[in-house]
Amino acid sequence: MFSMFFGFGILWLIGAIVIIIAIIDIVKQSKMDGANKIIWLLIVVLFNLIGSIIYFVVIKNSKDKNLFKFGNGNIKNKNGENK
DSSP states (O other): OHHHHHHHHHHHHHHHHHHHHHHHHHHHOSSSOHHHHHHHHHHHHHHHHHHHHHHIIIIITOSOGGGGOOSSTTOBOTTSOBO
């Protein structure tokens, strides 16, 4: 019985560490504006471990960092400039 709870405790601790690392990384992200930071923080806080995994997969592994910004930052005019 003790080993079962100990195993779940280890899994919980690993999940908490991943969430904390994601939150710290979002706050320190210099290429992200304030609104995007707030949205990513909400995703990580509301969806916990799944939100953290989504953050690391989408943001950290994307080649085009602007592709996954929220809001109208990706809209371009006819000349290819941001609106």
